[in-house]
Amino acid sequence: MNPFIFGEVVKDDNFIDRKTELESIVKDLSDGQKIFLIAPRRYGKTSLLLAAAEKLKAKGARVVYLDLFKTASVEQFAAALGKAAAEMRKLGFAEAVKFIRDFVSGLRPQFSINPDGSLSLGVDASPPQKEVFQMIENLLAYPQELAVREKRPVIVIFDEFQEITGIGGEPLEKLMRAVIQKQRNVGYAFCGSKKTMISEMVSKKSRAFFGMGPITHLEKIPSEYFEKYLAANFDKGGFNFSKETLRYIVSSAGSIPYYIQYLAHELWDLKAEEKKITDLDVERAVMLIAKRNTPLYQNLWENLPQTQKRLLQGLAANSGAAIFSGAFIARFQMKSSALVKKSLSLLISKDIIEKDAAGYVFTDYWMGVWVRQNCS
Ligand SMILES: Nc1ncnc2c1ncn2[C@@H]1O[C@H](COP(=O)(O)OP(=O)(O)OP(=O)(O)O)[C@@H](O)[C@H]1O
Ligand SMILES: [Mg+2]
DSSP states (O other), rough: OOOOOOOOOGGGGGGOHHHHHHHHHHHHHHOOOOEEEEEOOOSSHHHHHHHHHHHHHHOOEEEEEGGGGGGOOOHHHHHHHHHHHHTTTOOHHHHHHHHHHHHHHHGGGGEEOTTSSEEEEEEEOOOOHHHHHHHHHHHHHHHHHHHHHHTEEEEEEEEEEGGHHHHHHHHHHHHHHHHHTOOOTTTEEESSSHHHHHHHHOOTTTSSSSSSSOOEEEEOOOOHHHHHHHHHHHHHOOOOOOHHHHHHHHHHHTTTHHHHHHHHHHHHHHHTTOOOOOOOHHHHHHHHHHHHHHHHHHHHHHTTOOOHHHHHHHHSSSOOOTOOOOOHHTTOOOOSHHHHHHHHHHHHHHSSSSEEETTEEEESHHHHHHHHHHOO
16 A cells, blocks of 8 residues: 555654654643744644644643634634533533533534534624624633643644634734733644744734744754655565665655655555656656646636746746846846735735745645746
8 A cells, every 4th residue: 555645644653753843842832831833834734733732642631723724704713612622621422512502602503423423513693793702712711721620731732823813813813812821731832834924923023922932943854854764665665766766756845745745655656566766757756746736737827917927937947046136037027126026925825935944935846846847
């Protein structure tokens, strides 16, 4: 069976490196700190947080995880907090329903059971904002009450936390800060993937979450860890390859965990019969992946104005380029650095481009490859 996993949380043998990050997250959260974890898309944030959650649970902590990509309004956010509070107490279905209803009755919550046995919760009313905020305030206070009552650490993990701004704006951010900062016995992790947004949330003095706790910028996993992991798995599958080819796999995927696993998965299937992987195969696999995603990229591309297309051509041709330099502006007819800046911020807001440690890059690494191959 193909051992390479992408697009799902990885654990156990598939979870590599991240030892120092894991240790420090576990320690900070056990100590009741409020921590921020920031990285571009697909670097392995969720896997790291869930690995930390497992360790914390093993130490006796109550841990809940909330993914804010799933909540699209303050009402849904309140419901998600209600569900999390019931989870902290490990309540069964009937008890959880009663418990959650007490907190959010004004939302007319609808309960059902998912196929995996977990509770699903919808809301059927939009009470005045003030009432919803009151529910949220009560629910946010709950983890601290529980931690004190049960004399054990409680940990709350918010994934995709940048979404909070769209959910409830500044008033919600302020409310959260006011309640959370007083909670000595509850550890909070706030994780964000839209780097520009989340960085602004924690680094601007005027924003509610400024200075609340340590910030970790998650980096790529060093190539040698991935080379070892690839070697071990391709070995098990009886493949032939050179060390250089493994390094080439990593670099051809921008050294980003998700894309490395994606490419390795593709190569495993592509060479299942022949069982030999060369640099040429790596290039072929990258081409195949980019080609497979053509409908998606083409649709994005066709809807862009010419200036943004030219900027993408420039970024694809030369990632990490000095995009504000005169040479770049001349080569890609960007007219002025102000136009580069404006186009960049539009592409960031469309989630096509993001900023990583090296500069501006494609949010979807394969799209950069596709633009280079098809649009220049
Ligand atoms: N520690 C790791 N070891 C091996 N592979 C990893 C690791 N972390 C992440 N990956 C790879 O990256 C993929 C994405 O991981 P994960 O969902 O944890 O990242 P993320 O940063 O939360 O992504 P997103 O931005 O999409 O939410 C995994 O499916 C896996 O292929
Ligand atoms: Mg994630």
